[in-house]
Structure formats: structure tokens, C-alpha cells
Amino acid sequence: MKNPSFRFLWIGQSLANLGDVFYIVGIISVLYTLTESPFALALVPFINMFGRFISGMISPWLLNRFPLKTLLVYSQVCKTALLVVLSILLIFETTSGLFIILMFVGFIAFLDGWAAPASHAMLPRLVPKEQLVKANSFFSIVSETVNLGGWALGGVAVALTSGQFVIFGTVGLYIIATLMMFGICDPTPFRKKEAQGKRSSELTEGWQIIWRNPLFRSLHVVIVFEAIANVVWIASILYIFVSEVLGQTEAWWGYINTAFFLGMIIGGVICSRFVSGIENNLKRLLILFSFGISVVTLLFGVTSIPWIAILLVIGNGIVQQLKGIVSETMLQKSATTEELPKIYAVQSALISLLFGISSLSFGAIAELWDVRITFIIAAILLGLGALFAVIRRRDFSITSV
Known part of the structure; x- marks a missing residue:
């Protein structure tokens, strides 16, 4: 529990999760402003689910070829880059297309689809087995606290500013989360595994x-x-x-x-x-x-x-x-x-x-x-x-x- 890498993992993952909540709140606000359609809002969780499903299906290929830390870092870096592009598009109003916004939602969910398994699998590598219950409990408390406060804070932020501004502000959380991921030191050696037989x-x-x-x-x-x-x-x-x-x-x-x-x-x-x-x-x-x-x-x-x-x-x-x-x-x-x-x-x-x-x-x-x-x-x-x-x-x- 006192392992610095464990601290980097839970802090980085907490900031990433908080950013995910803020970004979804911002997306819902933007979509409602653009369309005023309940169906359009319902598409957000559906696209999010679909992106995670596709990513989960191809994750074994990635996990065989890249270390967990690499997957965590690159997932967060790519999510940050996508959110920067989406923020610029929304702030300068160069696009108002529902399809384009949902496309970004799908890509970010796809990146989360392999980051989540990597994050969960990293935890038991960083703490002794006799502390797994305590570590899982701590991780869960932090995660649910983020969920509990994130939606409320996100709603207040949208009310005081705008959905576009909240999405842009999420970039900062993503950047800090990425830096935290870089600080993780995985003690388990990685052995690249090539496919044998059919892919x-x-x-x-x-x-x-x-x-x-x-x-x-x-x-x-x-x-x-x-x-x-x-x-x-x-x-x-x-x-x-x-x-x-x-x-x-x-x-x-x-x-x-x-x-x-x-x-x-x-x-x-x-x-x-x-x-x-x-x-x-x-x-x-x-x-x-x-x-x-x-x-x-x-x-x-x-x-x-x-x-x-x-x-x-x-x-x-x-x-x-x-x-x-x-x-x-x-x-x-x-x-x-x-x-x-x-x-x-x-x-x-x-x-x-x-x-x-x-x-x-x-x-x-x-x-x-x-x-x-x-x-x-x-x-x-x-x-x-x-x-x-x-x-x-x-x-x-x-x-x-």
C-alpha cells in the first residue's frame, strides 16, 4: 500500500475517471443544446458500450505484445489528444455534427476498453497478496467517491460555464493522469508472446x-x-x-x-x-x-x-x-x-x-x-x-x- 507505484496508479486512475465523468457531462450538455433530442442523449451510453466491447475483444492481441504500463500510458495519451481535438472543434464551432461528436465518444471508449483491464491487472502486481482486500477496498472507495462527487461537480461546472468549457477543462485532468501513469514501475517482467497458429x-x-x-x-x-x-x-x-x-x-x-x-x-x-x-x-x-x-x-x-x-x-x-x-x-x-x-x-x-x-x-x-x-x-x-x-x-x- 506504501508502494509509490501504487500511489501513482490510484491517483492517475482517479483523475482519469474524474475526467471521464466531466467529459460525459460536457458531451451530454453539448448534445442537448445542439439537438434537444432524448434519443441523441441515449446514443452516448450505447456508443460508449459498443466501443468498449470492440476494444475488449481485441485486447488479448495488445496484452500479448505490450506491457501493461505501456497500454495504460498510450491509452491516456491518445484519449488526451482526442479530447484536445474535440475541444478545439467545439469551442471554435467548426462542427456541430452529431455523428462527429459520437465518433469521438466511440474512439475514447475504445481506448478505455483496454486501459480498464490493464489498470485492474496492474493492482495485484504492486501490493502483496495479503493486502489485496485492503487495496481493492481503498481503490473502490476512491472510485465511488469520484463518481459521487464527479457528477455533482460536473453538473455545477456546466451550469456555471458550458459543456464545451468543461470538456476543455477535462484535458488538464487527463494530462495530470498521464503523468501519473508514467511514474508507475511494474515489477513484473514482460515477455512478448507471439501468436501460434491462427490469429x-x-x-x-x-x-x-x-x-x-x-x-x-x-x-x-x-x-x-x-x-x-x-x-x-x-x-x-x-x-x-x-x-x-x-x-x-x-x-x-x-x-x-x-x-x-x-x-x-x-x-x-x-x-x-x-x-x-x-x-x-x-x-x-x-x-x-x-x-x-x-x-x-x-x-x-x-x-x-x-x-x-x-x-x-x-x-x-x-x-x-x-x-x-x-x-x-x-x-x-x-x-x-x-x-x-x-x-x-x-x-x-x-x-x-x-x-x-x-x-x-x-x-x-x-x-x-x-x-x-x-x-x-x-x-x-x-x-x-x-x-x-x-x-x-x-x-x-x-x-x-
């Missing part, structure tokens, strides 16, 4: 690693259930729930989003306080928290009392954070330094794909029937994931590397 087999390497290992395979089955079910917490479905079920104004939509991030921060603090207890009970806690997420989701879906909904959202944030840290630690303790970035690349691609498909499916259910049904279905899926974890509990034994 397509190289792109499926991460999938093969997951399939061959019972722990990785079973863990990702649970992740698939959660990736599909957790779509019910996206802004559009929550907005409908607040309006139609809770009977409240848009302000409560903001309260619920804030409550979720607050719960995530509390969950991270709990993990950092009870490190040894969590370390010694990873399998049991994985199953317990998986059932906990299902129960909280179901209770939220059937309540119509606003203050109870807020408490349940905080509870959901806590349990989601605890479950995420437990599964992350299990993966980091069992995977080799070569396997880990490829596994994270598969996760990124898989979750992005499922998010896109599920958001459309749950959105249609919320529109055609009752929004509460989406939460009931989500709770059932999460319960099935937890039940699978119970049935395959022998697979969740740590195989330290």
Missing part, C-alpha cells in the same frame, strides 16, 4: 483461460447473471420507478443515485476495516452477498415508500461493493500475472455486450408492462446466480499462484 485463437485466449479453470468459469457465470440483472439500476429505469411507483419528482431520482454511491463507499470502508475476516471467508461471503443482492433488489422493486427505497438503495450499494471486492480478490489471488489482464478484458467485453442487450430488453419491459416487474425479474436472475454459486461452491476454492 483468431489469440483473440479467444482469455475465454479459453476462463473456461479451463473451474473457479474462473463459475465466477463468470455469477457475473453474467449480475450483469444482466443490474441493468435495472440504470438511470432511465430508475427515473420511471421514481415517477410511477414512488410518485416523486426528479429530485428523488438524484437522491437514489447519490444513495447508491454512498452505499458503495460504506461497503468499501467495511471491507477495509474487516480485512482478515473477509480474507478467511471469501467463498462463504461470495454466496452470502450474492443472495443479499437478490433480496435487496426484490424488496426495492415491491416498495412504494420513498424513504424505505432510499435505505434499500444504500443497502444495495453496500452489498454490491462487498460482493465486488470479494470476487475481485478471489480472481486476483488465483490468476497468474499473464492470465489476469486477459480475464479482465473478457469481463469488459462480456459486461458491455450484456449491458447493451439487457438495457434494451428491460427498457421494453418497463414500457410495455410495469417497471416493478423489471426488478422482480432482476431479483430472480440474481437469486439463480446465488443458487448456482451454492451448487458449485467447490469451484470457488482459491488456488494461490
Whole structure:
């Protein structure tokens, strides 16, 4: 935890994440000013998801040929350059084309698609294995604090200035984040791996690693259930729930989003306080928290009392954070330094794909029937994931590397 490279990683990643939030807030403001179209705004998360999915699919090729630090640095450098160009185009109003703005969104998401797996895989290289729970907890607390404050600060900045100015200001955050990435010293030697046989087999390497290992395979089955079910917490479905079920104004939509991030921060603090207890009970806690997420989701879906909904959202944030840290630690303790970035690349691609498909499916259910049904279905899926974890509990034994 006292490793200078670890500090460079979390500071650099935090500034990059804060920049990502500011840039998205700025983009949404610009697009709304230009088009006043809800559909145009909905394209931003879709393009973002699509860019990350494509990047996640080709990440194994990059991870075999470049060190993690190189991928982190070049991703941030290229994101900074793209944002500079976009800022100039917007400030001087040389373009107002929706297509061009969305093209930049797609390219930046594409660069994030390989930076995120590299960042996650770098963390266990910089801290001892016995400190992984503490390091993951700290990383999560910082990340969720950035999310909690970033959207509020970004909104205030847009209100006081403009979307174009916020995007331009994000360049400064990106530059500092890039300098932080340069300071990381990866202690793990890099061995370039050339493709043997068909190049397509190289792109499926991460999938093969997951399939061959019972722990990785079973863990990702649970992740698939959660990736599909957790779509019910996206802004559009929550907005409908607040309006139609809770009977409240848009302000409560903001309260619920804030409550979720607050719960995530509390969950991270709990993990950092009870490190040894969590370390010694990873399998049991994985199953317990998986059932906990299902129960909280179901209770939220059937309540119509606003203050109870807020408490349940905080509870959901806590349990989601605890479950995420437990599964992350299990993966980091069992995977080799070569396997880990490829596994994270598969996760990124898989979750992005499922998010896109599920958001459309749950959105249609919320529109055609009752929004509460989406939460009931989500709770059932999460319960099935937890039940699978119970049935395959022998697979969740740590195989330290």
C-alpha cells in the first residue's frame, strides 16, 4: 500500500475517471443544446458500450505484445489528444455534427476498453497478496467517491460555464493522469508472446483461460447473471420507478443515485476495516452477498415508500461493493500475472455486450408492462446466480499462484 507505484496508479486512475465523468457531462450538455433530442442523449451510453466491447475483444492481441504500463500510458495519451481535438472543434464551432461528436465518444471508449483491464491487472502486481482486500477496498472507495462527487461537480461546472468549457477543462485532468501513469514501475517482467497458429485463437485466449479453470468459469457465470440483472439500476429505469411507483419528482431520482454511491463507499470502508475476516471467508461471503443482492433488489422493486427505497438503495450499494471486492480478490489471488489482464478484458467485453442487450430488453419491459416487474425479474436472475454459486461452491476454492 506504501508502494509509490501504487500511489501513482490510484491517483492517475482517479483523475482519469474524474475526467471521464466531466467529459460525459460536457458531451451530454453539448448534445442537448445542439439537438434537444432524448434519443441523441441515449446514443452516448450505447456508443460508449459498443466501443468498449470492440476494444475488449481485441485486447488479448495488445496484452500479448505490450506491457501493461505501456497500454495504460498510450491509452491516456491518445484519449488526451482526442479530447484536445474535440475541444478545439467545439469551442471554435467548426462542427456541430452529431455523428462527429459520437465518433469521438466511440474512439475514447475504445481506448478505455483496454486501459480498464490493464489498470485492474496492474493492482495485484504492486501490493502483496495479503493486502489485496485492503487495496481493492481503498481503490473502490476512491472510485465511488469520484463518481459521487464527479457528477455533482460536473453538473455545477456546466451550469456555471458550458459543456464545451468543461470538456476543455477535462484535458488538464487527463494530462495530470498521464503523468501519473508514467511514474508507475511494474515489477513484473514482460515477455512478448507471439501468436501460434491462427490469429483468431489469440483473440479467444482469455475465454479459453476462463473456461479451463473451474473457479474462473463459475465466477463468470455469477457475473453474467449480475450483469444482466443490474441493468435495472440504470438511470432511465430508475427515473420511471421514481415517477410511477414512488410518485416523486426528479429530485428523488438524484437522491437514489447519490444513495447508491454512498452505499458503495460504506461497503468499501467495511471491507477495509474487516480485512482478515473477509480474507478467511471469501467463498462463504461470495454466496452470502450474492443472495443479499437478490433480496435487496426484490424488496426495492415491491416498495412504494420513498424513504424505505432510499435505505434499500444504500443497502444495495453496500452489498454490491462487498460482493465486488470479494470476487475481485478471489480472481486476483488465483490468476497468474499473464492470465489476469486477459480475464479482465473478457469481463469488459462480456459486461458491455450484456449491458447493451439487457438495457434494451428491460427498457421494453418497463414500457410495455410495469417497471416493478423489471426488478422482480432482476431479483430472480440474481437469486439463480446465488443458487448456482451454492451448487458449485467447490469451484470457488482459491488456488494461490
